[in-house]
Amino acid sequence: MTDRLPKYDSPPVVETVLSVQFAPLQHFSSAHAGWFWKNYLDKEWGTVHVAPRLDDQFERFGDEMLWGRGAGLRIATQPEPDRLQIIRSDNERMIQIQDTRFIYNWKKQEGSYPSYDKLLPEFLQAFSSFKKFTSDAGNGPLKLNQWEVTYVNLLPRGELWQTINDWQEIFPALSKPVTTVDNLFPEDFRVEWRLAIGNNLGRLFITINRGKIGSEKGGEVILLQFTARGPLKDENESSLQSGFDLGHQSIVLSFTDTTSDAAHKFWERRA
Amino acid sequence: MLAKRQARGTWSNETFIGYGENSGPLNPDGLSTFIESDTENEWSNRMAELIQELEHIRSFQDNWDGEGAEAPKTDLVDSAVDLLGSLQSQRTFPPPTRIAASPAGHIILEWQFEHNVYLEAEIVEPFHVEWMLGQPLHPTQHWEESWMPAYAKKQRSRGLTLVVK
Numbered sequence: 001m002t003d004r005l006p007k008y009d010s011p012p013v014v015e016t017v018l019s020v021q022f023a024p025l026q027h028f029s030s031a032h033a034g035w036f037w038k039n040y041l042d043k044e045w046g047t048v049h050v051a052p053r054l055d056d057q058f059e060r061f062g063d064e065m066l067w068g069r070g071a072g073l074r075i076a077t078q079p080e081p082d083r084l085q086i087i088r089s090d091n092e093r094m095i096q097i098q099d100t101r102f103i104y105n106w107k108k109q110e111g112s113y114p115s116y117d118k119l120l121p122e123f124l125q126a127f128s129s130f131k132k133f134t135s136d137a138g139n140g141p142l143k144l145n146q147w148e149v150t151y152v153n154l155l156p157r158g159e160l161w162q163t164i165n166d167w168q169e170i171f172p173a174l175s176k177p178v179t180t181v182d183n184l185f186p187e188d189f190r191v192e193w194r195l196a197i198g199n200n201l202g203r204l205f206i207t208i209n210r211g212k213i214g215s216e217k218g219g220e221v222i223l224l225q226f227t228a229r230g231p232l233k234d235e236n237e238s239s240l241q242s243g244f245d246l247g248h249q250s251i252v253l254s255f256t257d258t259t260s261d262a263a264h265k266f267w268e269r270r271a
Numbered sequence: 272m273l274a275k276r277q278a279r280g281t282w283s284n285e286t287f288i289g290y291g292e293n294s295g296p297l298n299p300d301g302l303s304t305f306i307e308s309d310t311e312n313e314w315s316n317r318m319a320e321l322i323q324e325l326e327h328i329r330s331f332q333d334n335w336d337g338e339g340a341e342a343p344k345t346d347l348v349d350s351a352v353d354l355l356g357s358l359q360s361q362r363t364f365p366p367p368t369r370i371a372a373s374p375a376g377h378i379i380l381e382w383q384f385e386h387n388v389y390l391e392a393e394i395v396e397p398f399h400v401e402w403m404l405g406q407p408l409h410p411t412q413h414w415e416e417s418w419m420p421a422y423a424k425k426q427r428s429r430g431l432t433l434v435v436k
Contacts, residue, residue, distance in 0.1 A: 015304045017297060054298050060291035094303060107303040150297045152304050194290070205296040213305070227296040 005249060006256045009268035012224070013113050017150035018123040019103040020232075020240055021056060023143035025134060028099035032137055033084035036097060040129040045095065047087040053098045054083060058146060059229050061200035095126055102130050116248050123244075124237070141235070147202075147243030148229040151251050154213070155222040160266055164188060167222070170263045171208065197250050202230025202243065204250045206258065224258075226251040314359045317366040324370045325351055331372055341376035346397040351378040353420045354392070354400065367392075 025032075030050070037048060083098040092111065096103035104123040106114065134142060155161065160170050164186050168174055176186050191208040205227045213219050228247030232239055256264065299305075329348045333341060351370070359366070367380040373393065382390040389405040398420050404412040 015302055017301060019297070019301070051300065054301050055293050057293040057295070057297075058291040059294055096301065103301060105301075105303060148297065150302070152302060154304070192296075203290065203294065207296050225296055229294075 005252045005271075006264075006269060007271045008264070009270055011113055011267050012153040012155055013151050014108040014154045015150075015152040016106045016113075016116075016119060017103060017148070017152075018119065018244060019101060019148040019150070020127065020144055021058075021101050021146040021148065023100070023145060025099045025139045025142075027137065027139055028081050030082055030084070033082070033097055035137065036130060036133045037084065037086050040133045041086065041095070041126075044089045045086050046089050049085040049087070051083045051085055051096075053081065054101060056100050056146075057148070057229060059203045059231060061196075061231075093122070097130065102127055120241070120244060124241070144232045144235045144240060146229055147232055147240055147247065148227065149244055149247030149251060150225065150227045151255070153224040153226075153255070155224060156213075157220040157222075160263055161222065170222070170260055171258060172260050173258065174208075195250075195254070197228065197230065197246060200231075201246060202228055202250070204228045204247075204254060206254060224255075226254060314366050318355065318359060321355055321366060321370060322352065325355075325378070328370065328372045328378065335372070336374065338374070340372070340374035343372045343376050343378060347376065347378045347394050350394050350397050350399075350420070351380065353398065354380070354394065354418070357418065 034048075037045065081099050083096055083101070086095045086097070088094070090109060092107055092109050094103075094105040094107065096105065104119070104126055106119055131142060134140070155170065161167060167189075168176070171191075174189075174191065188210060189208075190210075191206070193204075193206040195204045195206070196202075197204055205225075207223070207225045209223045209225075211221060211223050213221055228250050230243050230246065232243060256269075325348055328343050329345065331340075331342050335342065355366075365382065368383045369381040371379045371381070373379055375395075378394040380392040380394075384390070387407050389403075391403040391405075393401045393403070395401055399415065399417045401415050402413065
């Protein structure tokens with residue numbers, strides 16, 4: 001499947017995420033997270049950080065979609081377990097676990113993007129260890145409910161763009177609003193597209209933002225993020241892998257469709 | 272959700288939320304890549320100022336307005352500080368436009384958005400807020416929320432999150 005997808009020798013991707021969400025584990029605490037870290041992972045996974053847990057995210061389709069009042073605050077009424085971030089010694093990989101998620105991040109450091117074909121088996125191997133752990137810890141088989149793939153791309157100022165007027169050279173589909181008012185100049189814009197994948201198979205989110213890397217003093221960048229997510233009705237691993245494949249395919253093709261030939265040339269597209 | 276609606280400028284009583292619970296891009300907290308957005312800059316620039324305003328309000332005595340207003344209650348000021356911290360952690364929600372005390376000793380946070388959209392959070396009890404959303408051509412909406420304070424989060428393994436939906 002991936003053989004037919006566009007490939008780039010120097011893509012702007014700086015982080016990828018493969019994530020699976022499941023029904024809350026009944027018995028999961030920081031102690032369990034530490035148990036997994038110390039007993040089920042190699043010593044190269046040497047650094048841990050505790051972070052607030054991520055909210056569960058679900059994609060709904062068809063009759064499950066509803067109108068309602070969305071404003072307000074969601075208040076949790078009882079303590080929830082944290083998320084543990086476990087980082088490999090080279091800082092290129094991170095496993096994140098919480099009571100409802102297993103997440104595998106690749107973060108660009110010195111090396112180049114290793115490709116989905118390499119990262120997927122890594123995810124499956126680490127997730128297999130996690131499933132063994134949850135079984136050993138008395139949580140039984142995981143009830144998977146959502147797959148998720150995210151690609152984060154950074155386009156630094158100075159490469160392909162200098163001002164907002166150059167953005168359309170990268171994203172041909174974007175256009176400035178038509179106005180007859182004099183002295184009206186575009187200063188900024190943000191984009192968030194939401195696209196259904198196939199027949200209720202998943203949803204793709206494409207966001208374009210401007211920001212600075214790391215801190216106010218960091219370099220200015222365009223952040224181009226793709227997140228694909230979809231439901232898992234069948235809880236076996238082949239369904240999960242099919243979801244990942246679908247998400248990855250949607251992201252790679254959308255990335256190519258969204259960006260210009262000139263940008264592809266800069267990123268050294270070879271297929 | 273409030274922030275997203277504000278960003279899109281499409282406030283309405285009924286929002287199509289049914290794509291799914293928290294349907295949307297991956298939460299940036301799930302990434303290693305840290306991008307500071309304009310909203311974060313706005314918070315960074317305004318937070319110290321807002322805390323200073325709250326400390327000034329904390330010093331108010333009874334009859335601070337000359338018309339018999341009650342002095343702001345200390346635990347309500349603490350709650351306002353806590354709420355600001357929680358909102359700041361939500362990367363898309365802008366800082367309030369104004370902070371004020373009410374004659375009843377409550378703390379009020381106000382947001383004035385484009386197109387005459389007005390949002391008010393009145394902290395009436397510790398960690399309990401009454402919201403009011405006003406927008407042209409729509410009835411004003413009121414609702415109440417409670418949240419667990421950040422210090423309790425720390426004491427209880429950071430177990431709670433306050434999320435603007």
